[in-house]
Every structure is written in C-alpha cells, then in structure tokens.
C-alpha cells in the first residue's frame with residue numbers, strides 16, 4: 001500500500017451556533033440566542049483553538065470559514081474578541097487568505113462590519129434565501145428584502161467586494177416564475193458568487209412535521225427540475241460558472257474553502273457540532289452549547305472520532321470530487337495517496 005499522505009490543514013472551519021430564531025426548514029446545529037452563554041462559549045472556543053494547534057500545528061492557513069448558526073449575531077465587542085483569538089491561534093498572514101463569514105441580512109450594521117473588516121474577514125456569504133417577502137415569512141426568516149439591500153449596501157460601503165448570497169428553491173408554494181423573479185433581483189446585485197440550494201425537508205424541523213401531516217405544499221419534482229434548469233441557464237448567461245452542483249461564481253471567485261471539502265483535503269473544525277478532518281482522522285464535536293462548554297474544560301470537546309483508512313479516503317475523494325465541474329484530478333489524487341495510487345485504484349475499481 002502506498003503511504004496515505006495528509007499534510008497539516010490549510011483550512012479552518014469555526015462554528016458559531018447561535019441564531020436570532022430558528023427557521024422552519026433548518027436542522028443545522030444552531031440555537032436561539034436569547035439567554036445563551038455567549039461569553040462562556042467564546043472561552044471554550046479559545047481553549048479548543050489552543051489545544052487544536054498544540055496537537056497538530058497548522059501549516060500556512062489559506063482559508064477560514066466562520067459558519068453557523070449565524071456568526072453575525074455576535075455583538076461588535078464579542079466579534080472583536082472572537083476574531084482576535086482566531087488570529088492569535090492560527091497564522092493568517094497569507095496575502096491571499098480567503099476569510100469568509102456567514103451572515104444573516106439585518107444582523108450586519110456598519111459597526112459590526114467595521115470590526116469584521118479590521119479582524120481580517122474579506123468575504124461575506126449572506127443567507128438571503130428569496131427576494132419574496134411573503135415567502136421569507138412563510139419559511140420562518142426574520143428579514144425582508146429591504147434588510148437584504150441595506151446589508152449588502154453597508155458591506156460594500158465598508159469595502160467588502162467578495163460577496164455571495166444563498167438562495168433556496170423548491171420552497172412551499174414557490175413556482176418557477178417566483179424563482180425567476182428572485183433570481184433576477186439577485187443578479188441585479190452583480191455579486192461575485194451565488195449558492196442555490198434546493199429545499200431538503202429535514203427531520204426535527206417544523207417543515208418535517210407539516211410534511212408528515214400533508215400540510216407542506218411543495219412543488220412537484222418536475223417543477224423543481226424546471227426551476228433548477230432555469231437557474232442554471234440564467235446564471236450561465238450572466239457569466240457565472242456552475243463550478244459545483246449548488247454553486248456559481250465569476251471566474252476566480254469560487255469558494256476556495258468549500259473546494260477544500262470537495263477535494264477531500266484536511267481541515268480543522270472547531271466549535272459546537274463542528275466536523276474536522278485532520279491527520280487522517282475525522283471528528284465531530286459535542287453538539288449542545290452547555291455540553292460543549294463543559295467538554296472543553298477537560299480537553300478537546302470531541303464527541304466522535306474515527307481514523308479513515310486509505311481505501312475509504314479514496315472513495316471519499318471520488319465521491320466529493322464528482323460534485324465539482326472540474327471533477328477529480330490525477331495530480332490531486334497523487335498528492336494525497338502517492339504517485340502510483342491512481343493506477344492501482346483504477347485497476348481495482
């Protein structure tokens with residue numbers, strides 16, 4: 001067997017598990033902010049950062065992604081503290097560093113954006129979901145389209161030019177025409193990047209309960225396909241390449257952080273419920289806030305950890321790589337598994 005090579009991660013994912021409210025479709029590891037021990041959570045996160053880099057010192061960090069939850073529910077002083085500790089524990093001196101933060105429209109005033117900018121964030125991904133106020137309300141979002149326009153305008157004013165938005169399709173009561181209107185509004189903003197997700201009805205969500213009772217009027221599969229084809233055509237006409245199933249970008253503005261996952265490369269994963277892939281081991285952190293804080297007192301707050309065999313890693317490499325338009329590359333494969341591995345793998349498969 002050839003050596004299975006995994007160098008020190010160049011990517012860092014950090015999870016902020018708080019949201020102003022819980023959207024009707026969402027099963028992400030996120031909790032309603034009110035009454036949560038945010039300062040204790042940040043303390044625990046800092047301990048996890050210190051223990052993580054002590055265990056496996058980072059190479060040059062190329063991407064940081066702060067996701068959620070809603071990272072931008074942190075108040076400006078909490079945000080400043082958070083970003084200072086990221087920079088204290090991880091080397092962020094790469095001039096091409098991509099530092100993304102997820103944000104909800106309406107949670108980014110100018111003060112907070114200024115702190116984010118000063119703390120090194122240079123890419124923001126806004127969860128817009130739709131430009132239809134009625135639909136936004138129906139899916140449990142607390143923002144409206146005015147919040148979207150104001151948030152993007154503020155971000156641009158503060159000098160953020162690498163902006164992305166998430167939109168959802170296949171929503172209850174949504175038609176292809178509704179989706180076309182949302183997409184047209186989105187394209188008028190001329191952003192660098194768009195993510196388009198088809199609604200997945202996840203267990204333990206309000207939508208799942210409604211679905212089981214037959215009270216969720218979802219578009220048919222044919223309508224959903226029609227929406228997707230329309231989305232792809234319109235984005236391509238506007239000069240965006242579909243570089244991954246759900247992701248479209250102007251050339252050079254593909255999410256480098258998410259591409260790390262699709263190339264099956266290693267990454268640190270920190271925060272409650274975060275996943276990481278470091279030194280051939282995949283881990284999932286403790287999910288609940290209080291449990292995470294308690295676990296971080298005594299060491300790394302890991303819930304599950306497994307060593308990935310070379311054969312499994314090769315399968316993973318193929319599976320996630322095929323999400324990318326560029327597909328899987330021999331040279332990437334060789335970098336991870338050694339020079340002769342491709343021949344051996346193709347002979348086996």
Ligand SMILES: C[S@@+](CC[C@H](N)C(=O)[O-])C[C@H]1O[C@@H](n2cnc3c(N)ncnc32)[C@H](O)[C@@H]1O
Pocket residue numbers: 025026027028067068069070102103104105126127128129166167168197198199200201202
């Ligand atoms: C962690 S959230 C983004 C940040 C922020 N919390 C927000 O919602 O605006 C990531 C994205 O996943 C998508 N998403 C979440 N739940 C989904 C579901 N059940 N089906 C499809 N897409 C979903 C949404 O587009 C959402 O913006």
Ligand code: SF4
Pocket residue numbers: 018019020021022023026027028030068069070104127
């Ligand atoms: S979709 Fe985003 S804002 Fe809504 S609950 Fe999930 S993580 Fe929070």
